[in-house]
């Protein structure tokens with residue numbers, strides 16, 4: 001059996017001094033070798049594992065034949081953002097988890113192949129073959145994250161005239177403000193956004209729906225509205241000391257670093273506290289990204305504090321692996337109790353308690369319980385809280401008849417239809433924090449539902 | 458899309474007024490709301506109160522004090538220059554009372570955001586008593602505008618060069634002690650001033666609204682940088698405010714958090730001056 005190809009990466013020692021991409025991509029030879037490992041299963045299990053059902057064996061076959069143009073066409077007929085998905089999908093729990101080769105040895109590197117093909121296309125310049133004729137029907141999309149971009153691209157292809165309203169000064173949602181450059185270069189996000197624009201989609205930046213215009217007002221110009229507003233509201237722990245200087249929500253920390261490029265201060269104006277001893281609370285991708293950014297800003301020591309064990313960590317396996325290689329300390333089964341200051345309002349320590357796992361809770365994960373008497377302090381001049389986010393209430397609060405759950409998520413049917421006629425929703429705004437590919441899947445479904453809704457009107 | 462500076466005026470040394478072309482925001486703006494702007498690609502996002510708006514001309518007026526890198530850079534721009542990003546209207550509109558007697562207090566550059574409220578309050582039939590203060594007479598802004606919309610106008614200067622020699626709080630206290638029935642006080646200015654006003658009105662039990670100027674990044678409730686404690690509850694100034702009941706605001710926390718980036722702010726200003734005026738370092 002052929003061996004799984006290893007992708008070249010920047011050495012840990014070197015990469016922690018820069019924000020350049022860590023994984024460097026396959027060479028053509030490597031991609032072809034890796035593609036040849038695929039057994040071209042008659043009933044490909046891998047496809048069932050992909051939330052948008054990319055025709056995996058079909059595109060891989062083209063790669064094995066060295067026909068990268070056909071490969072990208074195949075992927076793009078289903079997935080509009082392959083350069084992104086190839087980099088950030090949790091493949092080990094999705095497509096690659098289901099690959100038959102994984103049962104005995106190593107699964108086919110589906111994500112890395114997807115990335116390779118998308119990078120190949122971008123290097124020659126992405127083309128839009130035909131700009132669709134618009135039917136005259138108009139759809140407004142709120143939010144330019146993966147859900148909004150995907151819905152927009154699909155609706156444009158169905159000949160609707162589409163306008164995206166984005167609150168921030170750059171498009172891309174979490175891809176732009178959250179996920180760091182070293183994991184997803186912004187140039188790639190920009191290329192994907194440009195591609196959507198080339199399909200004829202208009203993007204209005206700096207436009208906070210609910211403020212500059214409400215959804216109700218959008219209906220004077222648009223026939224349907226899609227809400228892809230994400231889950232951007234930071235959750236705090238509600239423990240003592242959380243408002244001390246030096247304590248950040250992960251959203252603030254990552255927005256300053258990624259969207260505002262404060263890692264390039266003073267060339268860029270936005271400020272960031274560069275901690276020497278940084279503690280990050282949480283165990284997801286957001287925590288890994290925060291920790292690795294803090295390290296690259298020059299911290300001597302970065303510690304991740306997570307209340308469960310490594311098995312329960314929701315972060316992608318590759319990110320945990322990379323974080324470890326880079327020297328980030330993991331304090332597992334540890335929970336913060338309070339944050340301690342120096343009396344002048346600056347953080348100096350965080351007090352934690354050890355946890356142990358009991359029987360699984362309703363989420364199926366083992367419930368962590370504090371072990372009395374194990375309180376201890378960790379030194380910290382910057383603390384980053386990455387324990388989750390919930391949807392921003394701005395749009396629901398200003399939209400008549402749009403119902404939300406008690407967690408703040410928008411109530412929507414499987415196809416995205418909300419409780420308000422003509423308003424559809426999808427992505428993190430409906431599910432709470434999830435994944436890029438699931439948000440894209442929701443955008444796709446909603447585009448189809450909007451098409452049916454408008455045809456029936 | 459960019460946003461053109463249609464008019465620029467230096468009101469007094471270091472305080473500038475600009476009218477920015479932003480028709481979509483002007484259509485929606487209400488007193489009490491603010492905008493965030495980013496001058497160019499490398500700029501930071503800073504919040505500024507909407508000091509006036511003209512729906513017909515499609516303009517938003519901002520008034521700002523050049524105290525740091527961004528506001529200094531902004532003050533160096535001229536009419537017809539563009540600002541890259543201009544986002545709003547953000548925050549909640551001010552509550553407009555009816556048939557009340559209201560004291561409006563503006564300190565320093567804070568006089569500007571008080572103005573549209575004073576005008577709207579007057580139009581809604583309230584009795585408007587305005588108190589505007591500055592360090593010195595030559596730093597006092599918008600006296601004429603404020604006079605036009607106020608039933609009574611008091612002026613204070615720290616050094617006594619105009620009006621009452623002392624602080625705005627002295628006048629607030631005098632009015633309340635004189636027995637005038639006051640339904641509401643609105644105070645906008647430096648945090649120390651707002652804290653002092655809230656302190657004076659507390660024993661009289663007069664509702665006191667303040668507008669909090671915490672550090673902000675996005676201005677849409679996404680980052681939590683602007684968090685403040687009000688009645689021991691964490692609130693985000695950008696979406697829950699910027700106006701809050703001054704009697705419940707933790708001003709010490711607000712001031713501590715405003716000082717968070719002082720060393721970095723200094724570096725930014727020095728670098729800016731170096732580039733502008735030739736390096737002396």
Ligand SMILES: Cc1cc2nc3c(=O)[nH]c(=O)nc-3n(C[C@H](O)[C@H](O)[C@H](O)COP(=O)(O)OP(=O)(O)OC[C@H]3O[C@@H](n4cnc5c(N)ncnc54)[C@H](O)[C@@H]3O)c2cc1C
Nearest residue numbers: 143145146147167173174209230285427428434435436439
């Ligand atoms: C740091 C971080 C790392 C992550 N890493 C991964 C990963 O490796 N793999 C993975 O699969 N997933 C990852 N995720 C999760 C993934 O990014 C999200 O699930 C996904 O981006 C959700 O897409 P969305 O389109 O629903 O929303 P978002 O990407 O959140 O986009 C929502 C957009 O809507 C805009 N918006 C909100 N309200 C308004 C309004 N009122 N008016 C106008 N615009 C508005 C926002 O500004 C934003 O641009 C990560 C998330 C974070 C935060």
Ligand SMILES: Cc1cc2nc3c(=O)[nH]c(=O)nc-3n(C[C@H](O)[C@H](O)[C@H](O)COP(=O)(O)OP(=O)(O)OC[C@H]3O[C@@H](n4cnc5c(N)ncnc54)[C@H](O)[C@@H]3O)c2cc1C
Nearest residue numbers: 503504505506520521522525526527528670671699715722
């Ligand atoms: C909702 C809101 C509305 C605002 N409206 C206005 C406005 O209409 N006009 C205006 O001039 N400013 C206003 N501000 C404050 C303004 O945003 C800041 O002054 C601005 O960010 C300064 O940026 P800078 O880079 O020039 O200075 P920085 O380098 O960020 O600041 C320089 C120093 O000044 C201190 N400082 C900043 N603001 C104040 C303040 N208001 N009072 C006392 N000290 C302060 C800072 O702590 C810092 O030490 C508002 C703030 C908020 C949150």
Ligand code: SF4
Nearest residue numbers: 050085089094095111
């Ligand atoms: S989109 Fe994601 S899950 Fe689907 S095949 Fe590509 S990498 Fe795998």
Ligand code: SF4
Nearest residue numbers: 038039041046099100
């Ligand atoms: S399951 Fe694995 S081997 Fe089979 S088609 Fe999919 S990628 Fe190829």
Ligand code: FES
Nearest residue numbers: 676678680681695
């Ligand atoms: S400025 Fe980010 S939440 Fe208020």
